[in-house]
Each structure stands twice: as structure tokens, then as C-alpha cells.
Amino acid sequence: MNIRIATTDSEIAGCYPVLRELRPHIAEDELLSRVRSQEKTGYRLGFLEQPEGVVAVAGFRIAENLAWGRFLYVDDLVTLSSHRSKGFGACLLSWLQDFSVREGCAQMHLDSGIQRKQAHSFYEREGMTISCFHFVQDIAPIQALPR
Numbered sequence: 810m811n812i813r814i815a816t817t818d819s820e821i822a823g824c825y826p827v828l829r830e831l832r833p834h835i836a837e838d839e840l841l842s843r844v845r846s847q848e849k850t851g852y853r854l855g856f857l858e859q860p861e862g863v864v865a866v867a868g869f870r871i872a873e874n875l876a877w878g879r880f881l882y883v884d885d886l887v888t889l890s891s892h893r894s895k896g897f898g899a900c901l902l903s904w905l906q907d908f909s910v911r912e913g914c915a916q917m918h919l920d921s922g923i924q925r926k927q928a929h930s931f932y933e934r935e936g937m938t939i940s941c942f943h944f945v946q947d948i949a950p951i952q953a954l955p956r
Contacts, residue, residue, distance in 0.1 A: 810897070812904045815844075815854040824856050827866040831887035844868075852884065855908075857901050864889050865897040867905055871912050881909035883919035902935050 815821045818841055825840050835843065844854055851872065857865040868885035883905060888898045909917045920943050921928050929939070 810857055810859075810900050812855055812857045812901060815856055820856070821845075821854060823863050824854055824866045827856070827863050827887055827889050828868075828885060830890060831885055855901065855904065857897055857904075859892075859897075864892040865901045867901050869905060869908075871909075871914065877918065878915045879913055880916040880918055881905060881912065881914045883917065886919065898931060899935055 813820070815824055821841050821844050822837075825837050828835070828840065829837075844852065847868075847870075851870040853869055855867045855869065856863045865888040866885065867883060867887075869881055869883045871879070872882050873879045886898070886901065886905075888901075906917060917937075919932070919937075921932065933939075
């Protein structure tokens, strides 16, 4: 299976139909600028391509913190619904594990919405474990005060 990191605008755009299944709130015309912006902080977009096109995508970054040391964090991992259960997700996850080893990472992490039960079963089947709760609080942007 052919897995590469998207570097050109057309490769990034080719990932949109797959990413749309996980991130439907992102419009097609926003994807390129958002990926390019995130690349400045280490984001990379890996994709698995078949003759019919891109079928699985992983957005990820290498990071380091006190809790985990050097690690690979998976922001996005999705396979086209029409291509699930064919080994593409497992292949992409294995590629990410190999990439993390080459980059000197001690661990690989990802968050998954609590409603995504099938994804959780997949991650556990692939050797990942649930290790924590992730908490979030929406913060309204600070409005500029009138002068």
C-alpha cells in the first residue's frame, strides 16, 4: 500500500473527501489554508492511496511534553466509509507507529470522541489502550473593548 505525506496543494486537496467524513465542519475551500497553517507547528498529513484515489488519511505531529516525553500525536485518522474493514486504517496506523519509532518517539497518542465506539474497538484491536479522560471547556474569544 502506498502511504505518503501530502506536500503539494493537490495532494492536500485530494485528502479532502476522506477528511470530510471526520471533520464535516471544514469546508473544502478552507482545507488547504488550515493544513498550511498547522504545518507551521509540525502538523503533517499522511495519506494512503489506492488506484481509485485517497482512501485513508492521518493528520499528526511530533511533540514533546513533561508527561510523555517525545511522542507522536494523531490529530485525525479516518478511512473512507466505503473502504473500512479492508485493512487500510490498520496499515496507516502501523505506518504511524513506524514513523514514530524513526522520529525517536516513546509513545503514540490520540483522542477519540466518546461517541465513536467502533473507532475505539479498532484502536484497542490495534494494541492501543484507553489511558485518560480528556476535558475541554469552550472559551469565548475576547472581544476588543471600545475605546
